[in-house]
Amino acid sequence: MQAERPASGPLFDAHAHLGDPALEGDRPQVLERAGRAGIRWILDNGTSLEDSGRALARRGSAGGVRVEAAVGIHPHEAARAPRDFAEQLRQLARQGAVAVGEIGLDYHYDFSPRPVQREVLRRQLELAQALQLPVVLHEREAAGDLLEILDRVGLPARGGVVHSFSGGPAEAEAYLQRGLHLGISGMVTFRGMDDLREAVRRAPAERLLFESDSPYLAPHPLRGRRNEPANVAWTVAAVAELRGESPEALLKASWSGLARLYGAEPPAGTR
Numbered sequence: 453m454q455a456e457r458p459a460s461g462p463l464f465d466a467h468a469h470l471g472d473p474a475l476e477g478d479r480p481q482v483l484e485r486a487g488r489a490g491i492r493w494i495l496d497n498g499t500s501l502e503d504s505g506r507a508l509a510r511r512g513s514a515g516g517v518r519v520e521a522a523v524g525i526h527p528h529e530a531a532r533a534p535r536d537f538a539e540q541l542r543q544l545a546r547q548g549a550v551a552v553g554e555i556g557l558d559y560h561y562d563f564s565p566r567p568v569q570r571e572v573l574r575r576q577l578e579l580a581q582a583l584q585l586p587v588v589l590h591e592r593e594a595a596g597d598l599l600e601i602l603d604r605v606g607l608p609a610r611g612g613v614v615h616s617f618s619g620g621p622a623e624a625e626a627y628l629q630r631g632l633h634l635g636i637s638g639m640v641t642f643r644g645m646d647d648l649r650e651a652v653r654r655a656p657a658e659r660l661l662f663e664s665d666s667p668y669l670a671p672h673p674l675r676g677r678r679n680e681p682a683n684v685a686w687t688v689a690a691v692a693e694l695r696g697e698s699p700e701a702l703l704k705a706s707w708s709g710l711a712r713l714y715g716a717e718p719p720a721g722t723r
């Protein structure tokens with residue numbers, strides 16, 4: 453599946469890691485290119501306490517691009533979380549984070565023991581509820597356990613997103629029923645992802661959030677290169693074509709979901 457050209461703005465990137473070493477060296481240029489591509493809002497995600505603190509420090513506006521931060525401990529980092537991580541994260545979140553993330557379960561890599569992943573997720577879900585913040589969820593080969601924990605612990609009233617969603621229609625439906633959004637990355641353009649494309653075709657547009665997951669998952673035709681927020685324009689174009697909609701209509705609906713979730717202001721004309 454291939455779009456002829458990238459979508460034009462106003463766009464957003466609902467999930468990036470601007471602190472990743474791959475983007476560290478030329479971050480100002482990365483943000484400048486994002487602005488030129490029409491990106492107006494980026495959510496920069498923390499993966500550990502330290503990384504979350506740095507994401508908070510990077511917040512700001514430049515070249516028409518607003519960067520906000522989510523603070524959280526990624527399942528890969530769960531085993532390294534200090535005993536008082538929840539208290540430390542609470543203090544970070546109070547400094548102006550718009551979400552708790554990214555948090556979740558990753559049974560593909562299993563970098564942290566699964567019981568530790570589940571416990572760290574549970575406590576961060578409770579924190580998001582207490583702080584009334586939405587959650588950014590990471591799930592890989594762990595949908596059953598994630599759903600079980602969400603149902604037992606509960607989602608924050610503000611909801612959340614399953615970022616870089618890679619499942620099919622049945623999994624999408626399970627998340628949508630719980631009020632979650634689906635984060636759509638460049639994977640939707642990859643060969644062999646027909647089930648994901650079918651899920652994306654069926655989902656309500658206002659529940660789709662477009663994301664780069666920079667520096668990973670660059671969309672076709674840039675696949676394999678370092679990814680950056682500007683490339684979301686290709687993912688949006690591909691999804692619009694897949695759904696038989698105009699990029700403008702798709703983006704308008706998607707901005708409304710982003711505004712509900714994070715209070716992100718869509719630029720005038722997309723409300």
Ligand SMILES: [Zn+2]
Pocket residue numbers: 467468469497554615665
């Ligand atoms: Zn991520």
